Amino acid sequence: MTDHTGAEMQMGVRRFGRVNWLGTYTLAEREVRRFMNVWSQTVMAPLINAGLLLMIFTIAIGPNRGDVMGVPFMTFLAPGIMTMTVIQNAFANTSSSMASAKVQGNIVDTLMPPLSASELLFGYLFGAFARGVIVAAVIALGSWVFLGVGMQNPVWVVVFVLLGSIFMGGLGLIAGIFANKFDQLSAISNFIVTPLAFLSGTFYSIEALPGVMQTLCHINPFFYIIDGVRFGMIGVSDSSPWVGLLVVLAASLVVCAICWRWLDRGYRLKA
Numbered sequence: 001m002t003d004h005t006g007a008e009m010q011m012g013v014r015r016f017g018r019v020n021w022l023g024t025y026t027l028a029e030r031e032v033r034r035f036m037n038v039w040s041q042t043v044m045a046p047l048i049n050a051g052l053l054l055m056i057f058t059i060a061i062g063p064n065r066g067d068v069m070g071v072p073f074m075t076f077l078a079p080g081i082m083t084m085t086v087i088q089n090a091f092a093n094t095s096s097s098m099a100s101a102k103v104q105g106n107i108v109d110t111l112m113p114p115l116s117a118s119e120l121l122f123g124y125l126f127g128a129f130a131r132g133v134i135v136a137a138v139i140a141l142g143s144w145v146f147l148g149v150g151m152q153n154p155v156w157v158v159v160f161v162l163l164g165s166i167f168m169g170g171l172g173l174i175a176g177i178f179a180n181k182f183d184q185l186s187a188i189s190n191f192i193v194t195p196l197a198f199l200s201g202t203f204y205s206i207e208a209l210p211g212v213m214q215t216l217c218h219i220n221p222f223f224y225i226i227d228g229v230r231f232g233m234i235g236v237s238d239s240s241p242w243v244g245l246l247v248v249l250a251a252s253l254v255v256c257a258i259c260w261r262w263l264d265r266g267y268r269l270k271a
Contacts, residue, residue, distance in 0.1 A: 024119040027110070031127025035093055042093075046085045046135050047142055053081050054147070057203075069205055069236040078149045079230040080202035082139040086161060087225060090132040090168035091175070091193055094124050098176025099185045107269060117264035121173070121256065128169025129162065136161045140233075149233060156232030156241055163248045164225035170255035177262050177269060196222045201230075206238050221251040 065073040101107040179185040200222035224244035231237035
């Protein structure tokens with residue numbers, strides 16, 4: 001994918017320096033503007049959906065449900081719904097951006113500028129990171145105002161929201177590169193991402209699951225993202241946040257390495 005830069009790229013030196021700061025900033029800004037231009041769909045809609053889920057659970061089973069892990073059920077539920085919304089939006093940002101560019105035929109506008117694979121990866125992931133953080137901030141504010149759910153360990157919340165956004169942004173980029181049409185992208189989202197999000201302790205403690213299901217949850221990075229945010233917000237979790245940090249960090253590195261390799265080779269991007 002770096003052929004267009006010729007000998008300069010082969011020697012590791014480009015006329016604008018080793019890092020194309022302007023190009024990287026422009027791509028990152030484009031990705032942010034892309035979702036902020038439709039903020040009512042990308043920021044407000046997740047808040048409304050999360051609020052509706054909480055309201056439905058409150059009306060249906062909230063008053064009759066006992067405490068979970070020593071905290072009221074709605075308090076336990078709020079971090080899970082927030083995190084699930086964050087990871088779904090981070091995934092959607094990169095996957096829809098890349099898939100749209102491929103389907104509409106304007107992916108060449110991204111590949112033609114002198115951007116390395118690392119710079120492309122950073123630009124796309126910054127959009128997912130920004131969208132995830134904004135959605136998390138909006139829902140966390142709503143949870144505090146309406147449910148009184150604050151932040152017991154805010155550093156853990158920030159760390160897991162950031163890593164979760166990067167991990168899911170990378171997965172979204174992989175899905176967007178792999179998919180050649182929106183049907184394929186929808187299949188990946190509906191049959192892989194959504195089930196993994198729902199079956200990762202969003203609505204329950206995994207202690208309620210049978211042994212085999214608990215084991216499967218412990219190899220699911222989604223579980224550690226949700227569990228880490230829950231620990232940061234309400235101080236309880238199914239596993240150690242340090243273990244979760246290592247798992248999510250390792251998963252993020254693997255996903256980013258795959259993205260970098262595919263972008264560097266132009267895999268499924270070049271006609």
